[in-house]
Amino acid sequence: MSNFEYLMHLNTLAGRTYNDLMQYPVFPWILADYESKTLDLASPTSFRDLSKPMGAQNEKRKEKFIQRYNEVDSNDGELSAQCHYCTHYSSAIIVASYLVRMEPFSQTFISLQGGSFDVPERMFFSIQKEWESASKDNMSDVRELIPEFFYLPDFLINSNNFEFGCMQDGTPLGDVVLPAWAKGDPQEFIRMHREALESDYVSANLHLWIDLIFGYKQQGSAAVEALNTFHPYFYTDKHDAESMKNPLKKSTVLGYISNFGQIPKQLFTKPHPSRVLHKSSISREMTGANHIVPFFFKLDKLKPSVQPIKELMHGPVGQIICGERDILVTAKNKLLMPPLWNTYFGWGYYDNTCSFGNYTTEKDFAVWEGLSDWGEAMCAACPNSNVIITAGSSTVVCVWDVSISKDKLKYMKLKQALYGHIDTVTCVVVSKCHSVIISGSQDQTCILWDLEELNYITQLPGHSSSVTALAINDLTGEIVSCSGTNLYLWTMKGQLLASVNTPYGPEGSILCCCFTQKYEWDSRNVIITGCADGIVRSAPGRAGRDTWC
Template sequence: MESPADVKELIPEFFYFPEFLQNINGFDLGSLQMTQNNVTDVLLPQWALSREDFIRKHRKALECEHVSSHLHEWIDLIFGCKQRGEEAVKALNVFYYCTYEGAVDLDAIANETERKALEGIISNFGQTPCQLLKEPHPPRMSSENASRRQARMDTLPPNLFEQLDKLRPFKEVVCDGQPLVQAVVPRNQNRSFIIQGSDVLVTVSSNGLIGTHSWLPYDKSIANYFTFTKDPTVANPKTQRFLSGLFAPGVDLSTQVLVVSNDGRLLFSGGHWDCSLRVTQLGKGKLVGRICRHIDVVTCLALDLCGIYLISGSRDTSCIVWQVLQQGEFSSGLSPRPVQVLCGHDQEVTCVAISTELDMAVSGSKDGTLIIHSVRRGQFLRTLRPPGESCLPARVTGLQVGMEGHIVAQTALEGHTAGKEKYSLHVYSVNGCLLSSVSLEEEVTALYLVPEYIILGTQQGNLHIRDLYSLALAVALPLKVAVRSVSVTRESSHILVGLQDGKLIVVGAGKPQEVRSGQFSRRLWGSTRRISQVSSGETEYNPTETSGK
């Protein structure tokens, strides 16, 4: 590795595939000459805690600012102006002449022996890529300069997870006294270029009351950057919209059985007494679809990141993958024909997750197992059994799948006495390797996953943010009221928390320095008039006052 003539190229597996460092099949790879020890797994450097940690840090190094700032130099050497000629000589970037494109015309060589010799030389030394650029490649903009330009453009809100030391909660009362079991801003809402408006923030209360509020995620002149406009139909008994149908005994209306389509037009719901999966149009609160394929109550739902496939789990121990129908650019319902029917659990399915990009559907059950299937073929891939202190299986109560395939599962094990359950959190890699586990002192009632962190809401009224890889606690935010739902806006600018008392807590990071307390310019759709239903984040949430009432 220290010889300048010994050129090494790292294969892609060094940046994404930790399993290649392990001799999983136990092949006989011989022994070391000096110590005679058997050659098995690859020995890792001291700075790597595990194979997964080595790959993660290696990828971070590849994507770091130092590599980005020197990327243009590599392009010059391989494809650009320093590949050939005087600049190549100055950069010590000269190779054997036969490796360069067009240096030798093999078809013009009549002597077969000479031609085969040149072919062998080319095969041995390799070939230099085509020269694409004659001028030096411009350097990439540094992250610092990119941040400055973005701040000048004033178009995006700050990332909450880059400022975890500046979190501040603000409260909005949606339905006082009714637990807020769902609060989410759909990811891919269609915006009009003619009418300047805001996104839709969808809420569902425990009594089935639906709210479609206006949400403006970023206005630098407003405290904490957001504007929330309460849906006026929520407070008016004549215009209130509710989920239709009765729910089965033992099923609590929660985020487990409620999913909003990515364009914010449809609400998919389970838990109904007739074992159906229902589709409700959010704008009118009208039932537009009802599918009965499970033979028992639907207990959980999940939507993939693109909003194309929905997965449902049931007390009948099966899971079904559905396709979300599109009409024009909008979601219109569910295809009545299932894409896949997935089986394997012995008891009720309690939670599901799906990633179409990674072709994996994951389900958790009361039998204490996680089962992974492929989405396209419905093929069984593997079963995971989260570890526990007891030989008895701990039921899986929460499940999320990340963009890189990390599987986060929450388990609960019944204690010897009533109400003394033991809770744990586990993280697996995309290939089912257990990365970390931690015991929890509080019951988790809401779970949400972002690229680097796990957000937990607890029955004891706390919001915890933990590191995805180590599960170490990064931030604990006391809210003093039981948490029923947690979600993150698509810009990662705010955390939306639904509480047991009906309040919506909007957690943001910091506050614009140029805005003074009490001096807020209310601008909504180009209007400066005061609207009683509009909140610009002035009401900061004080959990001490709430707990004392």
């Protein structure tokens, strides 16, 4: 389990949810270096001190918070309660300010601000400035981060062209200003920020932050000692039902929570154990993420298997499935149906029919003629055992409902015909986790379709010739499309990230492609292509885009 996944589980258990901005998932500031041109994840000085709350990151500000705590008498009443912080690290306005460049959060922010955007200097406009404000400059700011900082580059871009105004020096407020090490690229910022979250240093120290937010240092004497106490109204479990019957107090408490946020449910009453106890016990997973060299870095060391995995008697390989125990292979124009992979769907017959068969016996158990109504099928995809997607010479992408039981086809009926291409559809892929279908065509375009709603999302134009291959990265949502010897990298929104014309001539035309997807933050991931000259090649992935043409 990654650090990101573990933090999401803790947030869920503590009652934090994407559905409530007042109880939004909370993530820690990880880094303290937002100035260097190169981020050194091997240096502890690059990281924030996870053992201290945001209010104690700077010694000068820390002393002021201690003074504030000592100056307030605990008997002065709840409104002037003894605490270190009168604001919170997570609130509706903090979440909305981070996500203000995306709808519906922009309208939420305007609503919370009383009908307009805030003055530019108080808006979220720079990662470094936000860190400086929360860690040392502003006595009213102890905010932490939200999960989007580790997976969603979109919130850093003003793609909706909102008019936020200009800073005092005349600089217009637009996209978020990124650290120098991100090279002005939101995608690279997210990748490196996620890599930092999964680093050995954070793995060894994240439990200290968990103690502050979800653990034993959240309340009581341990919280006082850790400089981690907030106004009592932020602790919802401190208000019994009887006291909340007072309408004035109830209104006051709800007002505090609405404006300033609330403490998550306490999950641990004892110190949380470290993920990495000592250097000799570094987990295999994290060691693998950071230290094991991927196989494609040492292609000269690869050795072919002595025995062939499977010999196909009827033409070239069409699909390869790598399971936990074995590798499954089908012939061209056949694909295996998940999740059991024991049934195949076949197409491309002379009469334009299709078939279903058993993978183990390699025998068809059903033939269906209805597919012939849509011309010659050129490609197919299968997201689950009940849906098959076909396309071909008719230019239409067809989504079929299928029911199979004990090697018997009960029915195959058309669910939706998707119209958009103007020439033969040559390839189609589908991603369940991103709920998207992508089709590529001889009309030199790709179209993204919503897998649930079965409607048009956007188009990927500008290919040099017919689209020959497609792949979706389930971890990052990136898309690769191939056209002749050209390779294109896209976002799920249809933004072209990079393109390259591979220098191998017509013989090197790309026929198939895929992403390596061990860890989404690993800069060593590549795109692997199979070409017409019989050679398998690799191209740089997301982190190597600056080497592309």
